[in-house]
Amino acid sequence: METLRDQLNEIIAEACRHPIGSVARQKYLTQIIRLIANELWKENTLYYEDALQQTWIYFCNNICESKTCKAYDPEQASVITWLNAYLKRRLQDFRLENQKQQTQIKQISEIDGSNLVEQQSAKPDIPPMLDEIKKWVETDENNHLSQITLKNHPNITCQMLILRRLPPETPWKTLSCEWGVSTSTLSSFYQRRCLPCLREFGRSQGYL
Amino acid sequence: MADRKDTCKLNFMQSALLLPISLTIRTTAQQFASEQPTLEKAEQVRLNTIAVSVVNDYLQMLGVKTNLANSDSQNPVLRLCANVADLDIPKIGRLECRPMKTSEDFCVIPPDVWHSRIGYVMVQINQDYTEAKLLGFTPTVHQETLSESDLQPIEEIFTHLHYLKNTTTPQTNLSRWFDHLFDVGWEAYQTLINSHHVTPAFNFRGAALAEPIKSNEWRSIIEIRRGKLITFSHHTVILVINLKAILEDRVEINVQVHPTEFELYLPLGLQVMICDHADHLFMEAQARQTDNGIQLIFTGEIGEYFKIRLALGHHSFIEHFVI
Numbered sequence: 001m002e003t004l005r006d007q008l009n010e011i012i013a014e015a016c017r018h019p020i021g022s023v024a025r026q027k028y029l030t031q032i033i034r035l036i037a038n039e040l041w042k043e044n045t046l047y048y049e050d051a052l053q054q055t056w057i058y059f060c061n062n063i064c065e066s067k068t069c070k071a072y073d074p075e076q077a078s079v080i081t082w083l084n085a086y087l088k089r090r091l092q093d094f095r096l097e098n099q100k101q102q103t104q105i106k107q108i109s110e111i112d113g114s115n116l117v118e119q120q121s122a123k124p125d126i127p128p129m130l131d132e133i134k135k136w137v138e139t140d141e142n143n144h145l146s147q148i149t150l151k152n153h154p155n156i157t158c159q160m161l162i163l164r165r166l167p168p169e170t171p172w173k174t175l176s177c178e179w180g181v182s183t184s185t186l187s188s189f190y191q192r193r194c195l196p197c198l199r200e201f202g203r204s205q206g207y208l
Numbered sequence: 209m210a211d212r213k214d215t216c217k218l219n220f221m222q223s224a225l226l227l228p229i230s231l232t233i234r235t236t237a238q239q240f241a242s243e244q245p246t247l248e249k250a251e252q253v254r255l256n257t258i259a260v261s262v263v264n265d266y267l268q269m270l271g272v273k274t275n276l277a278n279s280d281s282q283n284p285v286l287r288l289c290a291n292v293a294d295l296d297i298p299k300i301g302r303l304e305c306r307p308m309k310t311s312e313d314f315c316v317i318p319p320d321v322w323h324s325r326i327g328y329v330m331v332q333i334n335q336d337y338t339e340a341k342l343l344g345f346t347p348t349v350h351q352e353t354l355s356e357s358d359l360q361p362i363e364e365i366f367t368h369l370h371y372l373k374n375t376t377t378p379q380t381n382l383s384r385w386f387d388h389l390f391d392v393g394w395e396a397y398q399t400l401i402n403s404h405h406v407t408p409a410f411n412f413r414g415a416a417l418a419e420p421i422k423s424n425e426w427r428s429i430i431e432i433r434r435g436k437l438i439t440f441s442h443h444t445v446i447l448v449i450n451l452k453a454i455l456e457d458r459v460e461i462n463v464q465v466h467p468t469e470f471e472l473y474l475p476l477g478l479q480v481m482i483c484d485h486a487d488h489l490f491m492e493a494q495a496r497q498t499d500n501g502i503q504l505i506f507t508g509e510i511g512e513y514f515k516i517r518l519a520l521g522h523h524s525f526i527e528h529f530v531i
Contacts, residue, residue, distance in 0.1 A: 021271040023366045029270060030225060030363040049228035051266060056227070060269045105446060130245050130288060132310040166289060167249045168507040172319045187319035189261055193456060195280070196386045202285030 005078050008032060012072070012079065016064035029060060030118075032079070041084045043091065047098065051090035058086050129207070130166065136201060145197060147163050150189045154183060158194040165190070215217065223330070225266075225340040225362050234337050243284060255307035256281060256293035259331040262340040263305040264295055264360075272369065274299055278388065291318040294325070299391060300372045300386075301326035304363075306354065308343070312367040314355040314449045322349065324387065326501060327368055330354060380527035382459065382508055385432045385451055397433040401447055436527075437468075440520045443467050443475040447518065457510040459531050465495075465502040465518065473500050477518045485513040 002010075015028035027195055033056065040052070063072050064077070098119035137159055140146050156179055163171040173184045179186070241254035243423055256405050259279045275296040275369035278288040294302040304325045308315035315330055330343040344359025380391055436449040463482065467474050474495035480502050482491040493502045508531045509512065516527045 002345040002460050025468075026270045026272075026366040027363040033227075034225050036337060047231055050230040050232065054228045057269045060271075087238075088371065120414070129243065133285060133288065148453075149296075149456065162289060167245050183319045188323045189244060189456065191323050192383070192386070193453065195286060198285050198289050199388060200282065201284060202283045205285075207284045 004035070008035060008079055009074050011035075012063060012074065022066070025064075029063070032063075033059070036080055036083070039080050039085055045091070045094075048091065048092035053089055053092055054090050055083055055087045059083055132205070133198070133201070134166060135162070137166075145194075148193050148197070150181065150185070153179070155179075156181065156186075156189075158189075158197060161186070161190055162194055162198065223356075223361050225341050227262055227342065229258055229262060229333070229340050233265075236261065237337070240284075240287060249288075252291060253283055253287050254337075255309075255333060256287075256291070256305075257342065258333055259305040259307035260293050260295050260339060261328075262331055263303070263329050263342070266342065267297075267365075269296075270365075270366070282446070290320040290491075291322055294321070296389070297326070297369065300369060301389070302387075304328045306330055310334050312354045316353055317349050317351075319352075319516055326372060327365065328354065328479050329362065329365065330356070331357060338493040374412065379530055381515075382449070382451060382461075382529055382531045385434065386453065390434060393436045394434040394449075395436070397435050397448060397450075400435040400437070400448075413434065438518055438525050440475070440523045440525075443471070443478075443520065445474060445518070449529075455528060457505055459510065460505065460507045460531070461514075462505045463516060467500060471521065473498055474502065476518055478502070478518065481519070482506070483515050483517065 011028055013034055015025050015032065018024040018028070040055070042048070062070070072079060076082070077085075094137055137145060141158050145162065146157045148158040149157040161175075164175060172187060175181075175186060176183045237254045237257040240257050243249040244250040244253050257387040260276070260279065264276050266272055275298050276282060278298075279292070279294050279302065280292045281294050286292055291306045291309065295305055295387065296302055302322045302325055304317075304327070306315045306317060306321075306328060308330055310332055327345060327347045328349055329345050332341040332343055334340075342362040343356050345362050345365045345368070346354070346359050361428070364375045371468075380394070384390070385394075432447065433450045435446045438447050440446050446466045446468060448464040448466065450464070452460040454460050463480070465474065465478070465480055476495060476497060478495040480493050481489055482504060483489050491506060493504060496500060510531050512531045514529055514531075516529070517523045518527075
């Protein structure tokens, strides 16, 4: 019975036989991630996931070739040991950064005595974007939205459909029943003809 | 016997790919969620944002170029008006990344995303929003719900992307322009004008094949204009395509050819020809001495094919399009 280590080294060797960015390499690397994701060091800190994400990137870049650092050497250590070492170094960096930030926050609040927690908990009002969109659709200044209609259904316009689908959204099934048109036809119309208008509106309003 | 069964079970359980959800992603998801007017919508957006981001990170680290910024899921207006969790993969299309909670057995594919997608990924998200499992991938959906058994292992997405990238014939899909998806070479008209000092006022030679429209005046909200540089051995011209959606499945296409900054006029004898799928020439124009532009206007239906041929002396260029 093969050990996990042997199995891994076999897959790594296979992966490295294929060029970077090739479908084969992508598949083999995925398989390795799948096998070792549960074997890596775990801890319950706020930045753990960020450190792990960086570790996976490091893995992809250095398992075969030396992209950022010295490439993985199976003679030296198992891939799990190799990655855990990197992960712990990243966690250490985050820990130090976090401590530094905590000290800075403490210093600032000591200086001006303001309560930072108070500032953070001030909730913004429900943003007006929904109102702006509603207004834009209802006004329909140049009758654009009301002139884009579903084929054979001049009564179903983008203006109507957008308004009905703004939160709280009318369910597709309800609209389908009401208008006697299949959900698929309605959603296709919505995606192809109405969403582009909203997309442009978002761009023109500088929301992006 | 028992061993084999255990191995099968192990393989099935191991199909899911466990990935972290970084603090960065959680923060962005929370921010987008806080923009929503209802709790239900907020949770929907939070989960959609996480799902898209996790898939984006996964694809990027394995070398796939993505364009997250161009995805509808990153557009605050579209987040509000539709249930979208797309990721734009340049030159290929939009991949939908549907979230699912660990307490659920299946995920619902909303009608908002039944169309215009190259595939669907299922992403299971834990209660703390710290861990994601990529359960798998499917190129198409045939029903409103998706469960793990409908899916191929997640790595099959690479096979699918590779296939899509390499089997598309070199033709420009104009419907995608309405989705703000442009192939390489087609630049915003304004960019070309600014960089090539083309004056927009023209002395056009051209023709228009416009069908009579029933209403007195029609207008369309979306007009898309893109240009491409075409270089003959001694001359460069700009091919401009202006699209207007006029009815649900009809588009007006305005083809223009302009000279660049160094010339006032088009090269003498430049021919512009437009042919349909049967190679039947249905429009053409030829530049004479003082033409500084050629314009050909026609309408077509979604799905129709046409090609534009530009010829000067011995040289010619053909651009294939499907509306």
